[in-house]
Amino acid sequence: MPALRMPRPRMLALGLAALAGMAGAAEAGAHRIYVANEYDASISVIDPESGETLDTIGISGRPGEVRPRGMAVSPDGRTIYVAVSDFLPGRQSPEDAIVAIDTATNRVLRRYRAGGNPERVAISPDGTQLWAALEATAQVVGIDTATGAEIGKFQTGVETEGVAVSPDGRHVLVTAETSHTVTMVDARARKVLTHLLVGNRPRDVVFSPDGARAYVSAEIGGTVSVIDVAARKVVDTISLGLDSRPVELNLDPSGGRLYVAGGGTSAVYVIDTARAEVVEVIRERMGRRPWGLSVSPGGERIYTANGLSDSVSVIGADCLCVLDQFAAGRGAHSVEVGVVDAR
Amino acid sequence: MARISDPTRRAFLAGTGAAALMPLASALRAGTPAAENVLRIGATLPIAGAALPEGAVNLRSVGEAARMGLALAEEDAALNAGLLGWSPELAIGNAPGAGAVARAARRLVAREQVSVLIGGYTTEEAEILSAIAEESGALFLNVGATSDLARSGPCRANTFHVEASAAMYVDAILGWHVRAGFRRWHFVHDETAEGEARRARAAAGLEDRYWGAEVVGASVARRGETRDTAAVLDAIRESRSDVVFLLTDWQAQRDFLSHYEAAGLTAAVVGFPEPAAQTRDYYFTLSQVAPAAGAGYRAALWEPTLDAYGARELNTRFAARWGAPMDPAAWSAYQAVKIAMEAAIATGSARGEDLARHLAREESVFDVSKGIGVSFRPWDHQLRQPLYLVKVNPDASPSRELPALAARASLAGELPAIYMPGTEPVERLDQLGDIRRSGECRA
Structure with a gap:
């Protein structure tokens, strides 16, 4: 599939330094963009330099019935985990799985049975645990990546969605859309620590690099809640506007900037985390309804998966402007960056 | 429990x-x-x-x-x-x-x-x-x-x-139909205070907001009075309206539609959507008593096929x-x-x-699964919210199976549109209903 051709500044070649922020990433690696296409039941593999679609990985032969949504990338960047489910959020089916894709071959390595309509997935920093938000059963489940065995399953609010594992691997945070809560799980003790009230319809959650803070987007509230992880409290709420409908969010490698996809305004909000303020709103040339958002390993690029444009917007961190648009599949939901060995 | x-x-x-x-x-x-x-x-x-x-x-x-x-x-x-x-x-x-x-x-x-x-x-x-x-x-x-x-x-x-509110439903219905080209309106209402209020609101809506549309007739239909129905049908025929707005209750709408269909009138008909006129059972009834005139577009508070x-x-x-x-x-x-x-x-x-x-409080925002934060208007305590346009299925099935029940109507539209970057969301929602601060609650 050809890239959408638009005038753009020359993209910088990403050298070794750009990958240094990715723990355990192969030194000789180059990165690829992986986009979960909700309505095509596929994953687009895109070259970040040319925007060319290098491969399209079929997740199911039943597009429109089976959908890939949230994704996570392994610490070494070489495995992409995809939350796959059907379109019937109240039903558990064999399609409810976490699919692991090998970035070297673009083949499915393994399917982890998850149950409960998994919507988003996270991986522990050591790569040994998968955590999936089970929308249908209002639970979060931990899965051993080596054996596929269930580590634990914990109750959340109704319509579980976002999930994140802390950098030290101890805490798992899970959002629930109808209870407006974040559930904090102790992954070592395997117990629920607390439930925190955040903004209306929380979608995604991400930890700061040092694990001290976590940030939660609230789609209907139009806010980002800031959680003090040690204190287990919401310590700040950043308003993006009622119409912003923020969904995925991610930090740059330093943790100084938080990028938030604004699905309602087709914008990306840039938050200075030290000031807890929106410092820039990127609107010009953005794709429609950005839903997924990822940051390149070195922090130079921000990628958004645009559900109404079936595209990926490429944003430069220096200019905070849209540099390019790449074509993706139908209903681009999430975007992640994986590593492939240099050939 | x-x-x-x-x-x-x-x-x-x-x-x-x-x-x-x-x-x-x-x-x-x-x-x-x-x-x-x-x-x-x-x-x-x-x-x-x-x-x-x-x-x-x-x-x-x-x-x-x-x-x-x-x-x-x-x-x-x-x-x-x-x-x-x-x-x-x-x-x-x-x-x-x-x-x-x-x-x-x-x-x-x-x-x-x-x-x-x-x-x-x-x-x-x-x-x-x-x-x-x-x-x-x-x-x-x-x-x-x-x-x-x-x-x-x-x-x-x-x-x-x-x-x-009635004003919200009326505004939604007028907006959808006028934009779809229905310009000559005939209102049918009952003689209650509620019926007269609905008629007045609909007439004011057309006059204030849709200059290209006009009221070409208004008739009173008393429940159970078949002589009234005959006179109303004649009036509609003579007015050469292209849409009839039934502002009566659910029962009078149903009865009128069966007569209207039998009379062979062809102008589109839309009914006021009180709760009893928004159920899957009611849609099925309409499809049976008036397969043509009853299978039009209606406004609804919610739609079970919304996805x-x-x-x-x-x-x-x-x-x-x-x-x-x-x-x-x-x-x-x-x-x-x-x-x-x-x-x-x-x-x-x-x-x-x-x-x-x-x-x-204006800042109290709620998520009601309509894709936008909603709040109560401080002056009349009305929940601001989007409404839906549904199309009644003329081939609706009497089956009580879930797919058949769902298929008795289908989603056709949303008002106001939720995805409108660059516009103010509360103002957008307040496009429906009476935005004159007629209520006496204090903001």
């Missing part, structure tokens, strides 16, 4: 127990922490009994839908609020008619000590519940009465309207719980519980006055 007030406790329990529980409910109960705070909610529903007035017989399906919505809301709230140390206690009073509503509501407040009342399926019922709420300090959430008359005049500080914004998840949970589509009456009852529960959590109080003060 909802506790049921006399006299139909057994019937309610039987109905609830017959439904298969989805995995979520049982999974959640097991892990819900013990609640420290309780919010007691009472609802008055027109479900059964010989006292149900003949003219309100169709309210049975509305009441039943509301009961199912309340039960699902209580189950969801038990989990969601339970995470934060709260739990709901729901008591339902069977109240077929205004007198029964008054008795049930007073009993719910006195005996069950509810601080939230839910109900109001006629203007009279809403007025009664509103008055009892003011007397008792309870919060009243109107989930069925559309009357603009009930929303104007002296402020009832504890009364809030989850149901859309975006979290609506998919809510509709699916409801269908899995009850084996039926989520009719608008179920949705409004569900959201009333959710809104009350969230107000209790936000304020830390179960007192009706505290909840009402929270709802009246």
